[in-house]
Amino acid sequence: MTSPKTIRQLIQANKSSFTPSERKLVKLLTGAKPILALGTIHELANHAHVSAPTVLRFAVKLGYSGFPEFQKAWLNELELKLSSPLTMINQPHEDEAHTFSKGLGSMVEDAIAELSAGFDLVKLLSDSRQRVFVRGGRFSQTLAEYLYAHLKEMRGNTEILGRIPAHDLDTVVDIGKKDILIAFDYRRYQEDTVRLARLAAEQGAQIVLFTDKWLSPISELTNNVVISDISSGSAYDSLVPAMAQLEYLSMLLLKELGETASTRLKRLEVIRSYGRD
Structure with a gap:
């Protein structure tokens, strides 16, 4: 089969059609020991407590x-998902600036298209009555902070997580049905981010x-998933496409909020001016 989609993406797209037995397979594949699927079909069936024909039907x-x-x-998916800078550093890479920038430009275009074609995140965030919490990981916390800064200015009622672990655990107690948690989690997924999302x-x-095409385990908790390509060709993955998604999202949200956002920004400027005298 030739498809740009990963198995995790295919699972995400088809999860509403799975039988109870097939859901057992999904739980095993997306759980803590995905390597169990690398044995024989009968071994996988035994690990998932299903029949071998069920495994075959699931694959088909x-x-x-x-x-x-x-x-x-x-x-192949596991190898890519578990790639780290250490495993990638000695791989051959084309290092010409033109090749790098051209590839990155294509990734950004795809990332914007992904945001546009998915669920209506702009509409979801435009209701300022809903409190928003934002959380990232070791590298992706930069994305969380960037989005938080924009949401705090445009709509308010937004909180940032990921700065102090103890604070996050205390805060999650107050997260409820009227709240939104935006999580950034990319390959070599961060367990504390996943745990916080599960609690919320x-x-x-x-x-x-917001995740990569191999899908963070958090994807099991929601259909609101925004994917971007992170394979930059260097030893480190690129968050540039994800940052472009946030830039585009901010532009659309500002337009959607209209006069509400304009009024809020004007008030903020007045308040901030007090400290410039």
Whole structure:
């Protein structure tokens, strides 16, 4: 099967059609030990407590010709998902500036298209009565801080997480059904970010996830997923496409909020001017 979608993306797209037995397979594949799928079809069936024919039907439902093709794709996906700067540093890379910038430009275009074609995040964030919490990881906290700064100015009622772990745990107690948690989580996914999202979801909050094409485990908690390509060709992944998504989102949200945002920004400027005298 030739498809730009990963198995995790295919699972996300088809999860409403899975049988109870197939959901057991999904739980195993997206759980803590995805390598269990690298054995024989009978071994995978035993680990998931389903039958071998169920495993085969599951692979075919995702679009694969059979279990061998599914397993080959899963192995490739695991290798990419677990890639780190250390494993990538000695790989050959084309280092010409033109090649790098051209590839990055294409990734940004795809990222904007992904944001535009997905769920209506602008509409979701335009209701300032809904409190928004934003959280990132080791590198993606930069994205969280950037989005927080824009939302705080344009709509208010926004809180930033990820600065002090103890504060996050105390704050999650107050997150409820009227709240939104926006999480940024990219490959080599961060367990504390996943745990916080799971706690928020259990308390009824809407979860919005920004992630890569291999999908953070947080994708199991929500259909509100925004994907961007992070493979820059260097030893480190690129967050530029995700940053472009936030720039575009901010532009659309400012337009959607209209006079409400303009009035708020004017008031902020007046208040800030007091400290310039």
